Amino acid sequence: MKRVIRKVAVLGSGIMGSRIACHFANIGVQVLLLDIAPRELTEEEKKKGLTLESPQVKNRIVNAAFESTLKNKPAALYHPDFAKRVSLGNFEDDLEKIKECDWVLEAIVERLDIKKQMFEKVEKYRRPGTIISSNTSGIPIHLMLDGRSDDFQKHFLGTHFFNPPRYLKLLEIIPTPKTDQSITDFLMHYGDLFLGKTTVLCKDTPAFIANRVGIYAILKVVETMQKMGLNIDEVDKLTGPVIGRPKSATFRTSDVVGLDTLIKVANGLYEGLPNDESRDTFKLPPVIGKLEENNWLGDKTGQGFYKKTKNDGKTEILTLDLESLEYKPKQKANFGTLEQTKPITNLKERFPVLLNGKDKAGEFYRDSFYGLFKYVSNRIPEISDELYRIDQAICTGFGWEIGPFETWDTLGVKKTVEKMEQAGYKPNQWVYDMLESGADSFYKVEKGTKHYYDIDSKSYKAIPGTEEFIILENLRESGKVIWENAEASIIDLGDDVINVEFRSKSNTLGGGVIEAINKGISLGEEKYKGVVIANEGSNFSLGANLGMVFMYAIEQDYDELDFMIRQFQQTMMRIRYSAIPVVAAPHNMALGGGCELSMHSDHIQASAETYIGLVEVGVGVIPGGGGTKENALRVSDSIQAGDVELNALQNAFMNIATAKVATSAEEAREMGILRPSDGISINRNRQIADAKEAAIRLYEAGYTMPKQRNDIKVQGKTGIALFNAGISGMKMGNYISEHDQLIAEKIAYVMCGGDLSYPQEVSEQYLLDLEREAFLSLLGTKKTLERIQSVIQGGKPLRN
Numbered sequence: 001m002k003r004v005i006r007k008v009a010v011l012g013s014g015i016m017g018s019r020i021a022c023h024f025a026n027i028g029v030q031v032l033l034l035d036i037a038p039r040e041l042t043e044e045e046k047k048k049g050l051t052l053e054s055p056q057v058k059n060r061i062v063n064a065a066f067e068s069t070l071k072n073k074p075a076a077l078y079h080p081d082f083a084k085r086v087s088l089g090n091f092e093d094d095l096e097k098i099k100e101c102d103w104v105l106e107a108i109v110e111r112l113d114i115k116k117q118m119f120e121k122v123e124k125y126r127r128p129g130t131i132i133s134s135n136t137s138g139i140p141i142h143l144m145l146d147g148r149s150d151d152f153q154k155h156f157l158g159t160h161f162f163n164p165p166r167y168l169k170l171l172e173i174i175p176t177p178k179t180d181q182s183i184t185d186f187l188m189h190y191g192d193l194f195l196g197k198t199t200v201l202c203k204d205t206p207a208f209i210a211n212r213v214g215i216y217a218i219l220k221v222v223e224t225m226q227k228m229g230l231n232i233d234e235v236d237k238l239t240g241p242v243i244g245r246p247k248s249a250t251f252r253t254s255d256v257v258g259l260d261t262l263i264k265v266a267n268g269l270y271e272g273l274p275n276d277e278s279r280d281t282f283k284l285p286p287v288i289g290k291l292e293e294n295n296w297l298g299d300k301t302g303q304g305f306y307k308k309t310k311n312d313g314k315t316e317i318l319t320l321d322l323e324s325l326e327y328k329p330k331q332k333a334n335f336g337t338l339e340q341t342k343p344i345t346n347l348k349e350r351f352p353v354l355l356n357g358k359d360k361a362g363e364f365y366r367d368s369f370y371g372l373f374k375y376v377s378n379r380i381p382e383i384s385d386e387l388y389r390i391d392q393a394i395c396t397g398f399g400w401e402i403g404p405f406e407t408w409d410t411l412g413v414k415k416t417v418e419k420m421e422q423a424g425y426k427p428n429q430w431v432y433d434m435l436e437s438g439a440d441s442f443y444k445v446e447k448g449t450k451h452y453y454d455i456d457s458k459s460y461k462a463i464p465g466t467e468e469f470i471i472l473e474n475l476r477e478s479g480k481v482i483w484e485n486a487e488a489s490i491i492d493l494g495d496d497v498i499n500v501e502f503r504s505k506s507n508t509l510g511g512g513v514i515e516a517i518n519k520g521i522s523l524g525e526e527k528y529k530g531v532v533i534a535n536e537g538s539n540f541s542l543g544a545n546l547g548m549v550f551m552y553a554i555e556q557d558y559d560e561l562d563f564m565i566r567q568f569q570q571t572m573m574r575i576r577y578s579a580i581p582v583v584a585a586p587h588n589m590a591l592g593g594g595c596e597l598s599m600h601s602d603h604i605q606a607s608a609e610t611y612i613g614l615v616e617v618g619v620g621v622i623p624g625g626g627g628t629k630e631n632a633l634r635v636s637d638s639i640q641a642g643d644v645e646l647n648a649l650q651n652a653f654m655n656i657a658t659a660k661v662a663t664s665a666e667e668a669r670e671m672g673i674l675r676p677s678d679g680i681s682i683n684r685n686r687q688i689a690d691a692k693e694a695a696i697r698l699y700e701a702g703y704t705m706p707k708q709r710n711d712i713k714v715q716g717k718t719g720i721a722l723f724n725a726g727i728s729g730m731k732m733g734n735y736i737s738e739h740d741q742l743i744a745e746k747i748a749y750v751m752c753g754g755d756l757s758y759p760q761e762v763s764e765q766y767l768l769d770l771e772r773e774a775f776l777s778l779l780g781t782k783k784t785l786e787r788i789q790s791v792i793q794g795g796k797p798l799r800n
Contacts, residue, residue: 003186005029009101011118013062016135016163017107018069022076023165025085027194027682032097035062037090062088076166078608078666096125105159107135115144123152131183133159137211138268141204142176153178160208162397170397171197172208192465196608196682198396205383206272207265209390210397212383215265216375219281221250224368228360232305232319237333238364244347244401251305255298259291278375287322335361347401351410370425376404377428387442388452388463405442413441430455445477470688472501472536483519487512490520496529497692507537509593510545514571525579530695534585534688543592546619550788553779561779565624565772572600572626579705581698585691587684591615596625602698604678605691606665612673613661618797620784622747623656624775629767631656632751634672636713653751657744710763714753723748739783739800746774
């Protein structure tokens with residue numbers, strides 16, 4: 001049976017239900033979102049003469065929940081218009097509509113009795129063969145099947161999304177013994193391909209995989225912290241980005257998620273795992289109980305492990321002293337081991353230094369990680385038969401860069417086992433058996449594909465589902481690098497396509513990256529079908545190397561600056577006018593030069609989560625790598641011959657002048673950064689493979705090098721006058737500073753084609769020259785240099 005998901009019913013409109021509904025809407029699926037009807041009228045409803053049968057009363061709960069979700073930040077939807085794909089209703093009037101749905105997903109309150117009552121009602125209306133699933137985070141899935149029909153049981157399983165569903169990539173799939181294998185297989189594939197998730201097959205054990213291991217890891221950190229007498233500031237310093245974890249680290253994460261959630265899951269695990277060898281770790285320390293008594297649950301109650309206060313009009317964040325339960329100013333955490341690792345940008349190279357540290361940091365890492373390694377080794381085969389599923393779940397559910405087994409590999413498995421034994425953390429016997437068999441790591445890369453150690457067969461197997469992914473790190477380990485310098489690599493993707501990868505700090509576009517782009521295109525033109533520009537960094541690119549620009553500007557070396565800008569412009573034009581297709585694959589932040597690079601490519605294959613825009617105004621300049629020119633060109637193309645239409649030009653101007661950044665690839669399309677023909681990859685893991693396919697498709701369609709443009713219609717003095725009038729009004733109203741006014745006038749001057757007496761057609765090079773001149777002139781101003789310095793030193797734009 002071919003299965004297609006056209007419409008989904010989400011039962012329950014709480015935080016999870018509404019956000020799950022939004023993510024289905026993101027991918028184009030129609031959604032029916034239902035919740036309970038109120039049992040009492042509000043005072044306002046009484047005044048209006050409404051009754052419990054009034055439609056607006058019956059849908060009050062679902063309406064309020066969905067409206068709240070739409071207002072929340074970060075946004076649950078890729079684009080506000082996608083809310084139209086969600087229809088709202090209540091269980092009393094609209095439950096029968098689920099017969100129109102291909103998947104019914106339950107996300108109501110976490111109580112087994114209430115869920116069972118709901119499933120009894122669902123069975124009355126559900127069409128046979130329809131998938132039915134529960135989003136429970138901990139209730140055993142098989143317990144929900146009592147009294148259900150054979151068809152219901154065959155099509156029922158757990159589908160555990162993580163909050164927020166748009167951003168966290170984990171989707172745990174938990175079948176029961178009664179679930180038809182075809183349903184499990186379908187959802188594993190559908191979650192990956194359509195929802196953009198890492199789908200992890202889980203056993204029906206308490207808290208499944210991610211929460212079981214993730215909560216253990218958090219509480220093991222707390223246990224080690226108490227043992228060593230460390231404070232909250234020290235632990236959050238040790239457990240954040242330095243070990244590849246989110247900036248919120250341990251205690252800030254707890255405040256964001258809510259301490260009550262941590263308490264609930266931990267207590268559930270302690271009660272539900274009588275045979276877990278590390279059960280006592282789930283027993284919460286008394287101080288957590290005191291925080292619960294005080295209702296200090298984190299952000300939702302205004303204070304938790306941290307508390308935000310205002311002092312003399314300035315916001316200050318205080319940290320809780322766990323001994324006195326008093327809030328005190330944050331303490332600077334200093335550890336020699338962390339200082340040693342500052343120059344080490346590669347996380348895998350950093351771990352051996354961290355765990356070999358001779359100070360308290362090293363001691364902390366050894367105790368917490370050795371405990372974690374022992375714990376995950378003992379969870380096989382209890383929660384998973386394969387070790388890679390544990391790493392996948394913890395990375396995509398908790399935002400770790402690398403999982404426990406991969407971390408263990410970086411330290412050397414055998415060497416670490418010996419140290420674990422000495423520390424009292426002896427791992428499971430299968431680890432010793434693995435080492436005796438001659439295998440010395442949990443993972444290895446073969447022919448560009450990552451393989452995991454399979455315990456049953458004592459051999460390495462390819463990780464299922466990843467065959468269609470292109471992972472640059474794996475290709476590097478397989479010797480596919482064909483050229484490199486200190487800032488970039490050129491990698492053979494196979495099928496006559498090569499990839500230019502940035503590896504500079506923040507993937508900034510300095511001399512080494514520019515060299516690699518030009519080299520990649522030259523190599524591509526010699527013997528390949530196409531070039532992809534993609535990387536696996538945290539962000540695609542944060543733009544130009546500001547430090548270099550600032551240095552030359554301070555020294556007033558305008559010849560060098562002019563050379564740099566010309567070279568950057570020429571490289572962008574090289575991307576546009578090459579003999580083979582060039583595909584850019586931006587993800588996360590693609591700012592300034594990263595945006596310009598993308599806009600000049602033949603095709604953009606953007607990650608759905610791409611935050612892209614021209615932000616140069618924030619550092620006191622205008623886009624100088626062709627971004628201003630390209631906006632003028634695209635506006636010219638969008639206007640029909642003979643029309644005098646300034647609205648499109650004004651929108652493009654405002655995007656640059658306000659440094660607007662798209663909050664998704666869909667919004668980037670609306671802003672005109674992505675063209676209608678450009679693609680979006682929902683699953684980030686598939687993006688480079690999608691980009692490679694796009695390059696081959698363009699080549700096989702008979703790609704020919706475009707001709708440089710000399711037909712860009714600009715408005716000249718007419719447009720400049722209109723823009724300057726608006727800019728002056730903004731200045732007079734004190735909405736912008738005098739320097740903002742200068743920058744905005746420069747943008748308008750370039751986009752309108754300069755001091756031309758009447759609207760006419762100009763060339764790309766003409767606009768590039770205007771752009772470069774404006775960029776250089778702004779670098780000669782004191783206020784622009786102050787803005788650049790503020791960003792370099794403090795990371796914050798200065799409005800002067």
